[in-house]
Amino acid sequence: xxxxxxxxxxxxxxxxxxxxxxxxxxxxxxxxxxxxxxxxxxxxxxxxxxxxxxxxxxxxxxxxxxxxxxxxxxxxxxxxxxxxxxxxxxxxxxxxxxxxxxxxxxxxxxxxxxxxxxxxxxxxxxxxxxxxxxxxxxxxxxxxxxxxxxxxxxxxxxxxxxxxxxxxxxxxxxxxxxxxxxxxxxxxxxxxxxxxxxxxxxxxxxxxxxxxxx
Ligand code: 5GP
Numbered sequence: 001x002x003x004x005x006x007x008x009x010x011x012x013x014x015x016x017x018x019x020x021x022x023x024x025x026x027x028x029x030x031x032x033x034x035x036x037x038x039x040x041x042x043x044x045x046x047x048x049x050x051x052x053x054x055x056x057x058x059x060x061x062x063x064x065x066x067x068x069x070x071x072x073x074x075x076x077x078x079x080x081x082x083x084x085x086x087x088x089x090x091x092x093x094x095x096x097x098x099x100x101x102x103x104x105x106x107x108x109x110x111x112x113x114x115x116x117x118x119x120x121x122x123x124x125x126x127x128x129x130x131x132x133x134x135x136x137x138x139x140x141x142x143x144x145x146x147x148x149x150x151x152x153x154x155x156x157x158x159x160x161x162x163x164x165x166x167x168x169x170x171x172x173x174x175x176x177x178x179x180x181x182x183x184x185x186x187x188x189x190x191x192x193x194x195x196x197x198x199x200x201x202x203x204x205x206x207x208x209x210x211x212x213x214x
Contacts, residue, residue: 008200009102010199010200013196014104014121015104015107016117017130019163020132022138022139024132028176032183036190040094041105042091042095042106045061045062045067046060046088046089047062047063071091076092078090078091078095078117079113081109111169127171130174130182131175133176172189
């Protein structure tokens with residue numbers, strides 16, 4: 001996609017996508033990132049073991065408990081939480097750098113992390129929750145994924161109900177019945193949110209120019 005020079009400065013936004021596992025959030029995230037030059041993924045740190053398909057530094061920063069704890073105590077995490085018995089957290093520095101440069105950041109984090117980033121940076125955060133179309137479809141998607149053990153799948157199914165109870169702490173809801181439509185809805189939200197007055201930090205000078213310096 002061609003990049004257009006901005007005529008005035010805009011602050012980046014934090015686009016948070018949460019859902020129970022199996023709702024299709026990862027597919028939606030990948031598509032958004034592939035189609036949008038100005039959107040980058042926040043790469044979380046986690047103590048969870050790497051899955052075969054994952055790459056360190058691309059999908060996650062895989063760290064041990066000591067490394068994770070050091071990042072927390074050094075104040076390097078914007079938020080962190082325990083999910084399914086493992087620790088997950090968002091490194092702060094890349095996010096702050098991106099926002100200041102007018103780049104948008106996509107977060108695949110749970111409801112606990114969403115609450116923390118929202119309480120710290122309410123003006124920057126756009127909260128989107130992805131729901132599966134039915135409980136049967138959720139179960140089917142969790143089973144076909146099958147990268148985790150049966151035990152983990154069963155655990156995630158039980159946790160999905162709990163995760164979904166937090167839908168009302170989000171700004172937008174996407175029901176992922178058909179992935180193309182869900183992606184289009186996410187893009188529409190992103191497009192609209194980029195035009196919010198509060199993000200257009202260079203607008204005042206631009207309008208002054210339009211008004212002939214008045
Ligand atoms: P998974 O292990 O399947 O990649 O992710 C499990 C859950 O952890 C997902 O709901 C995902 O959104 C959440 N998660 C991933 N990274 C972070 C993070 O940095 N912070 C928080 N709070 N949750 C995360």
